Amino acid sequence: xxxxxxxxxxxLHNTILFYPLFHPKIVFAQDGSPQTAPQVEISRNxxxxxxxxxxxxxxxxxxxxxxxxxxxxxxxxxxAVKASKDVQLARIDTLTAYFQALRDTMVALKGAEVTKKxxxxxxxxxxxxxxxxxxAQIIKAQDRIALDNTSTQYQSRNVAYIATAYxxxxxxxxxxxxxxxxxxxxxxxxxxxxxxxxxxxxxVLSEKQRSYDELSRTIADIKTVLVAxxxxxxxxxxxxxxxxSSYSQIVDTLGQGFSKLQLAQSFLKEFAx
Amino acid sequence: MSENTAENQTQFMxxxxxxxxxxxxxxxxxxxxxxxxxxxxxxxxxxxxKTIILIVVGVFVILSILLMMMTGVGxxxxxxxxxxxxxPTPITNTMSDLDKAMNRLNQDVIAADxxxxxxxxxxxxxxxxxxxxxx
Numbered sequence: 001x002x003x004x005x006x007x008x009x010x011x012l013h014n015t016i017l018f019y020p021l022f023h024p025k026i027v028f029a030q031d032g033s034p035q036t037a038p039q040v041e042i043s044r045n046x047x048x049x050x051x052x053x054x055x056x057x058x059x060x061x062x063x064x065x066x067x068x069x070x071x072x073x074x075x076x077x078x079x080a081v082k083a084s085k086d087v088q089l090a091r092i093d094t095l096t097a098y099f100q101a102l103r104d105t106m107v108a109l110k111g112a113e114v115t116k117k118x119x120x121x122x123x124x125x126x127x128x129x130x131x132x133x134x135x136a137q138i139i140k141a142q143d144r145i146a147l148d149n150t151s152t153q154y155q156s157r158n159v160a161y162i163a164t165a166y167x168x169x170x171x172x173x174x175x176x177x178x179x180x181x182x183x184x185x186x187x188x189x190x191x192x193x194x195x196x197x198x199x200x201x202x203x204v205l206s207e208k209q210r211s212y213d214e215l216s217r218t219i220a221d222i223k224t225v226l227v228a229x230x231x232x233x234x235x236x237x238x239x240x241x242x243x244x245s246s247y248s249q250i251v252d253t254l255g256q257g258f259s260k261l262q263l264a265q266s267f268l269k270e271f272a273x
Numbered sequence: 274m275s276e277n278t279a280e281n282q283t284q285f286m287x288x289x290x291x292x293x294x295x296x297x298x299x300x301x302x303x304x305x306x307x308x309x310x311x312x313x314x315x316x317x318x319x320x321x322x323k324t325i326i327l328i329v330v331g332v333f334v335i336l337s338i339l340l341m342m343m344t345g346v347g348x349x350x351x352x353x354x355x356x357x358x359x360x361p362t363p364i365t366n367t368m369s370d371l372d373k374a375m376n377r378l379n380q381d382v383i384a385a386d387x388x389x390x391x392x393x394x395x396x397x398x399x400x401x402x403x404x405x406x407x408x
Binding site (some may be wrong): 044051054056061065068077081084087088091094095100101102105144147148151152154155156158161162165166169173176177179180183184186187190191202244250251254255258261262265268271272 | 315371374375377378379381382384385386387388389390392394395397398399400401402403404
């Protein structure tokens with residue numbers, strides 16, 4: 001009886017402790033999903049929070065101005081002035097948080113040319129400093145006229161803010177495709193090297209060589225599209241005329257490169273089999 | 274007459290009582306039979322040391338086979354010398370690296386979709402005036 005108990009204990013011990021080690025089917029794979037930089041996440045969450053706050057202040061402002069229009073009393077004017085100050089501060093805070101999120105995304109960006117990246121980071125940082133100055137003016141403003149003036153100032157600068165944002169967004173989109181294309185080219189080279197090292201038959205090598213050439217051509221096509229888009233972005237930047245429309249055109253052109261990237265990815269999956 | 278004048282005075286003890294039905298004769302038989310059956314059952318339930326050894330050996334053999342199947346010892350024969358842990362071969366490593374690289378590429382391709390913009394310019398009202406401007 002004691003022997004049976006000992007045997008069962010050993011069996012259980014071996015099964016629990018050593019079964020996973022000897023059994024090749026059990027694999028504890030690591031999660032391959034890319035980790036987003038924490039700073040980028042923090043700044044994006046902050047931006048969303050500020051935008052929600054702005055929406056509340058905006059509706060309060062509309063209520064206060066509507067009351068002032070209707071009753072035209074000093075108390076209503078004071079409420080409207082306070083609401084205007086609050087909403088303008090919330091607007092500046094939202095925009096500042098947005099540009100900070102863009103700047104952090106740009107800093108963490110892979111695949112971007114270093115010079116272009118630093119130019120964009122500098123432009124975003126300059127805009128953030130400018131917005132801080134505007135914020136200080138809003139805090140100083142005490143009456144309706146001063147607050148309406150700061151609002152006018154904001155409106156006149158809005159086009160420049162939009163241009164800075166879309167220029168940065170364009171570079172982010174180009175760099176994302178560039179990064180994925182570089183990675184695709186690197187993996188393709190690795191797979192082909194492994195294949196050659198395994199000394200395959202002439203038929204297999206010939207077939208794989210054709211696939212490799214096709215992949216290389218597709219990667220070259222993507223790079224051509226990216227160069228063309230980058231030139232276009234530079235032209236728009238020089239004219240300082242970036243807006244949602246020009247950004248949409250950039251996205252459309254990038255779509256061709258992205259389609260080729262997806263095609264190349266499917267080629268690579270076949271090639272690596 | 275001879276019955277009533279029996280000289281043996283203790284015989285009535287063994288005689289049947291008048292006006293009483295004679296007890297069935299087979300009353301004693303079941304006792305004898307059940308005793309026999311009990312003896313047979315007791316004999317059947319009695320486990321000999323030989324049976325115990327056989328059961329133990331049988332269980333041991335079955336469990337040994339199970340253990341060998343689970344640890345894969347049976348595939349290459351029982352190795353008495355300590356088996357070195359299998360070192361990862363370069364091919365396995367390369368394959369897992371390749372899989373990881375492919376996964377990363379897949380994530381990057383998804384993130385590279387230009388039509389997806391997770392940071393569009395904020396929808397802010399640029400005309401926030403207490404008294405609207407007259408253009």
